[in-house]
Amino acid sequence: MAILLGILITLGIAIIFLYGLYKYKNRLLKPDYYEFYKTQDTVPIGKIGIFVPSLIMPEKHDHTFFYNITRKIFGVIIPWPFRLLAQMDKGIALLDPVRFHEDEEFTPTKLEDPFGNELDLDGTPYIQKHKEGQVVWVPPSKNIYLDHGYFLYTGRKGGMPSLSGKIINKARIWYYTRGIVQQKLPHWEETFKIIDKVFKRVREKHDGVECLAESSLYYHRMKEKLFELLDAGCDTIVLAATMPIYSHFEEFNSSFRHSFEYIHEWEKAHPGKKIKIIMAPPMGHFQPLRQAFLEMLKDRLNAIPEGSDVTVAVMVHGMPWDHFQWEAWLKFAPPYRDKLLEEIGELLKSYKLGRTNVVTCQDEFANPVWDSKEKHLSTNRVYRNAIRDGYDYVISLPIEYCAENSDTLFQHAQEIFHDIGDYDIYDAVDYQDFSVPYTREIREGKTRIIYNGIPVGKYQKHVTEAFYQSIDSVLSKRNWH
Numbered sequence: 001m002a003i004l005l006g007i008l009i010t011l012g013i014a015i016i017f018l019y020g021l022y023k024y025k026n027r028l029l030k031p032d033y034y035e036f037y038k039t040q041d042t043v044p045i046g047k048i049g050i051f052v053p054s055l056i057m058p059e060k061h062d063h064t065f066f067y068n069i070t071r072k073i074f075g076v077i078i079p080w081p082f083r084l085l086a087q088m089d090k091g092i093a094l095l096d097p098v099r100f101h102e103d104e105e106f107t108p109t110k111l112e113d114p115f116g117n118e119l120d121l122d123g124t125p126y127i128q129k130h131k132e133g134q135v136v137w138v139p140p141s142k143n144i145y146l147d148h149g150y151f152l153y154t155g156r157k158g159g160m161p162s163l164s165g166k167i168i169n170k171a172r173i174w175y176y177t178r179g180i181v182q183q184k185l186p187h188w189e190e191t192f193k194i195i196d197k198v199f200k201r202v203r204e205k206h207d208g209v210e211c212l213a214e215s216s217l218y219y220h221r222m223k224e225k226l227f228e229l230l231d232a233g234c235d236t237i238v239l240a241a242t243m244p245i246y247s248h249f250e251e252f253n254s255s256f257r258h259s260f261e262y263i264h265e266w267e268k269a270h271p272g273k274k275i276k277i278i279m280a281p282p283m284g285h286f287q288p289l290r291q292a293f294l295e296m297l298k299d300r301l302n303a304i305p306e307g308s309d310v311t312v313a314v315m316v317h318g319m320p321w322d323h324f325q326w327e328a329w330l331k332f333a334p335p336y337r338d339k340l341l342e343e344i345g346e347l348l349k350s351y352k353l354g355r356t357n358v359v360t361c362q363d364e365f366a367n368p369v370w371d372s373k374e375k376h377l378s379t380n381r382v383y384r385n386a387i388r389d390g391y392d393y394v395i396s397l398p399i400e401y402c403a404e405n406s407d408t409l410f411q412h413a414q415e416i417f418h419d420i421g422d423y424d425i426y427d428a429v430d431y432q433d434f435s436v437p438y439t440r441e442i443r444e445g446k447t448r449i450i451y452n453g454i455p456v457g458k459y460q461k462h463v464t465e466a467f468y469q470s471i472d473s474v475l476s477k478r479n480w481h
Contacts, residue, residue, distance in 0.1 A: 025080035033252040033260065034328040037279050044478040045276055046235025050202060050471060052195055052213035053222055053255035054242040057187040057405050061176040063114065063168055068217040070164040076249060077320075086163055091154040093165030094126050094135065100173045101148040101414075101425050105137040111151055113158075114168040120153070129153055138162075145367040146414055175406045179428055186434040188215075190403035190456055191242055198468045206475050210234055216241075216255035223262045230266045236276040237263060238474050242467060244284035244336055244400055247329035249319070251279075280474050283466040284336030292455035292462035293397050294343060296437065300395055300452055301351050308392040309355040312344050313382045315398045315416075317407065318362025320370040340399060355391065363398075363412035379416040387420075387447045394449045401454050402463050404431065404438050408454065413440075420444055 058065055074083045096108035111126035112118055119125055129135050134155050140147035150166045158165050176183055192213070199211040210232050212225040229237060239256050246252070256279060263275050283289050297312065304310065314337060319327065341358055348356045359382055365371065366378035374381070379396065386394045396416075398408055409429050417423035421442035431438045437453030455463055 022080065028326065029253050029257070033256050033279070034246075034248060034331075037246075037252070037328075040278060041276075042278050042474055042477060044236040044238065044278060044474060047208065047210070047233050048206070048236045048238060048475065048478070049210040049212070049229035049232070049234030050199070050238050050240065051226055051229060051259060052211075052240050052242065053216040053259055054191065054213070055217065055250055055255070056191045056215040056242075057185050058215070059184045059186075059188045061172045063172075065215070065217050066168045066171045067160060067164055068219070070161070070167045072217070072254065074161070074163075076253070087161040089157045089160060090162040091152045091156065092120075092126075092158040093162050093169055094130075094151040094153055095166075095169045095173060096151075097173050097178065100170060100178065103140045103148055105139070105149065108151065111135070112169070112173070113153075114160075114165045114172065116172060120155070126151075126153060129155065138166075143369060145364075145369040146418065171406065175410055178426075179410055181428050181430040182432070185405060185409075186431065186438075186456075187403045187405040190434055190454075190460075193460065194242060194402060194464050194467055197464045198471060201468050202471060202475065205472070209475065216250070216258070219258060222255075222258060223265075226259060226262045227266055230263065230270075230275065234275070236278060238278045238280055238471065240280035240467070240471050242283070242402055244282060244289055244402070245316075245329055245332045246282045247319075247332070248324075248327050249329070252328055278474055280470045282332055282336070283463075283470040284332070286466040286469040288462040288469065289466035290336065290340045290343060292459045292466075293340065293399055294347060295459055295462065296452055296455055297344065297347065297395065297397065300450065301347075301353075304351075304353075304393060306352040307354050309390065310348070310353050311357040311359065311382065311386045311391050311394045312348070313379060313394055313396045314341055314344065314358070314360040315379050315396055316360065316362050316400050317412075318364040318366055318376070318378075320365045321376065322371075337399065357386075357391070363407070363416050367415065379412075380418055380420070383416065383420055383447075383449050386449075387444050390445075391447055394447065396449070396451045398451070398454065402460075403456065404434075404454050409438070413451075417442055417449075420449065 074086050078086050092113050094111040094113055097110060097112050099106060108127060108130065110118060111130060120129065126135065130151065135151050135153045137149060138152050139149045152162060175185060195213045202209055202211060210229050212229055214222045214225050216222065239259050241251055241255060243250055260277060263277060267273055267275060316337065321330065337360055341360060344358050359377060361377045361379045361382045363379050366376040383394055401408055414425050421444045423442055435457040437456055439453045440451045442449045
């Protein structure tokens with residue numbers, strides 16, 4: 001009896017310890033820069049530097065970018081200790097460059113590693129090693145909606161987590177090669193059009209302000225550019241991001257957090273020099289960004305026959321909100337998203353339409369894996385409801401983006417159009433002119449589903465104005481005389 005009691009006590013202590021370790025390893029990051037944002041002193045002092053660290057995707061495929069994004073996702077979405085499994089290097093992740101998104105095992109005709117090589121280091125084709133039984137099939141993850149499987153060569157390590165290799169390989173083939181005719185993404189080019197125009201206006205109005213920007217997943221380059229601003233004598237650094245809605249995931253625990261860390265590192269190397277850091281408000285708080293999507297919607301409605309039944313879907317990226325209720329996004333979204341919903345409702349009243357419906361929905365995570373009870377409205381379900389109810393049109397507005405990227409063109413598309421119309425994940429996107437919104441239309445029955453695109457080209461001026469107002473709202477507080 002004493003032995004059993006001792007075992008139970010030991011087991012209880014072990015459980016308490018493991019639970020405490022689990023809570024500690026998965027604790028929220030400190031300091032919380034969202035809390036700092038809410039109470040920050042927003043009056044610049046001395047020489048001012050503007051730094052824009054935003055998630056900007058490279059035009060051509062870059063392994064570093066996608067390696068960093070996978071590690072970021074592992075650290076946020078997957079709790080410890082399960083992320084340790086996700087980060088294991090089990091071998092080299094291989095994909096068939098033609099059938100790169102399969103959910104059942106098949107016999108490939110060619111296999112490529114994350115770097116596009118068909119041959120292993122010993123000169124043997126991976127496809128030959130598959131025939132010899134040295135390559136195994138890894139089925140899709142049950143925890144990722146509409147995931148695909150991949151092949152794994154286990155003869156040697158891949159030098160990175162195998163899941164990172166899988167994602168890098170998918171990005172290389174799908175986003176930059178087979179998935180788009182032009183074999184490049186518009187995100188970098190279109191985002192820097194906005195940034196460069198805003199920087200030009202800032203310099204014209206506020207003499208002596210230094211301005212730099214970098215993609216938030218190129219950490220070393222971020223650090224170099226921040227140091228460049230600081231070495232130029234900046235006393236205040238204003239951080240701003242080209243994201244309509246700020247979040248912990250992208251800003252407060254990522255781009256802004258890293259910026260704070262690099263600035264503090266510079267301060268340690270320069271004793272006595274204290275830098276003031278101000279985070280500009282998100283550009284979604286400024287009306288011109290809403291105007292961009294309203295103008296695009298107006299142009300679409302002008303081409304629709306009178307009397308048509310229309311659903312307008314205001315789309316956001318989405319997150320598993322029940323798991324991240326502390327997310328700053330939930331506080332930042334309403335002033336932008338909900339106000340836009342109201343304005344769309346008023347706009348529809350000015351048209352001679354039949355039934356109208358305005359909803360907000362999310363492209364990812366409102367799915368059977370993360371949201372089995374359908375607490376959140378998915379874009380896919382909006383489409384299905386409109387088809388069921390006999391609507392003539394669904395017009396989709398992807399309001400969290402200022403340039404097309406892998407989410408809008410590929411990742412979200414597979415989820416929002418799943419099992420609707422003739423959507424085929426293997427159909428290549430043909431986006432010939434990045435200055436014209438990329439739109440797509442899918443039809444099922446009488447319902448025409450229209451993805452209305454991103455405000456580029458003639459609509460981009462509104463985005464630029466919103467971003468300028470965000471930064472200028474900080475700069476204008478300084479006494480420039």
